[in-house]
Amino acid sequence: MAQDIDFDELLRKYKADPFDYVDVHAIHTGRVSFRVVEGSEVQAISGEWLQIPGTVLYEINRERNPKTVAAQTNGTVASVHSELDGRFVEAGEKLLTIRHPLKKKEIIENILKEVLSLFSAPESAKYFFSMDIQSRIDKKGARAVTVEPGDEILTMSLMKRDTPVYYSGERGVIHSVYFRPGISVAQGEPLLGICAPDKLPLIQKIITRVKADWDSDH
């Protein structure tokens, strides 16, 4: 599959439209009211501890508990389902889309995500490598650590409940780490990109190619 990727086509696509289109969904059921319109510029969450909220996108009210939801990514609001304004929505309903300008590093990561086997967060929580994996990473670096199905690779921490997370997927090395210890990861977001040993040369080729063909950081 990965060997069949047409890099020329992929790079042409990213050069023609160097944006990510990030859909924003209702975080839970409730009555929604939008705080942005099409074309609004939005800022992502920021600050050393990610304590500065992003631009408020919408407010959702469930059981007299209003909650504002802020942008997690910067960009421009490309579309808004304004017909839902003031109406009751189900959890997960698509509300709007943000057009996010991609940097070279993000383009490489996006392409790699199509090649790597992604291991995603089972719950919204904070994640840490298990002690065994962490000590192997400390000694050799992540890309020298091979994981097998059934390995305890992470600890998921929520409040004060720690749960071991077992790897399920193809055997491979830890190529990309998408989480930072102590920073919350939403359910379904990728935590790790695992690469089968025979695909490593292909990965290197992708990185070299994008770096060579992309003449600026933006």
Place this chain on the structure above:
Amino acid sequence: MDRTPAPAAVRQRLFALADQKNRQGPKTTVDSLAVARYGAMVGRDIRCYSRLTRAMEQARQLIDSEAEAGGAVASGTVLLAGQLAGARGRFRRQWHAPSGGLWGCLILAATLLPPSRALIPYAVGVAGCEAVRQAGAARTQLRWVNDLLWAGGKLAGFLVEGYREPHHGEEFDLVGFGINVNNRHFPGELAGSAVALAQAVGGDLCLADFAETFLACLAWNVGLLYHEEAREAREAWQLSGEGFAGPVGGHALLARWRELSDTIGRRVVYGLDVLQAPQYEATVVGLEVDGGLLLRLADGAVTSQYCGELRYLPDQHR
């Protein structure tokens, strides 16, 4: 332990608690009998050991051996140990567990939905605080999320770990508890930061009696998680418009936590492992509806934390 805590006594205390809550009047819309019925599985099987390395480890072994034999551990089973040889807290911190304290683990099959499962640490903390207050340590307070403090000393520690047994993949929550009851002497590194319930109330307690009270409180608060989950589900499916049973539609367990805690309003230092790596100072301004802690930082920004721990900073206004 002076005698073995009895499941029947735990159940009796649980229903007495439900009756007492019922008589308190219409402060909330909690259905006390339903809560007691949901929680009644806690402590229905109590296994006592004179000495264990770790109660959590024993719980894992029990789950595995039952699964291997084609059976299953009953949800609500409690393991109690007279003493623990290898007790530890989070981040492998040392926990001193000699005879005289209440050391153990509750095994819960993971039948709660994730938002309710996330609140198990609150349930065990509230239960611990209610039990020690009933025993006479009325000034005990909860520090987020479930540290029990009496006169600044740590009276108890709780740890919740998820576990998936390898034979059938069934998931459990292991609720570890360690309460300093009659063990008044602490080794050098803990002296000054730990305190025993016997010191707080001015005399030794009957450990089995206290264990039954604690397990009844734990049963009540675990029952409250199921009760609130059921109410929210009925509301979500539009079978009723009731929502949570706490004041102004909030979760009843979090409302109870607020009553027992002095964390909100305090200046704190926050960190994932606050002793080894403190991250920032902030003021606690409240709880999110789902249990997250709201912290206001020096720049005025308010952030929610669902993980990590706190230490209080000296507060000039107290």
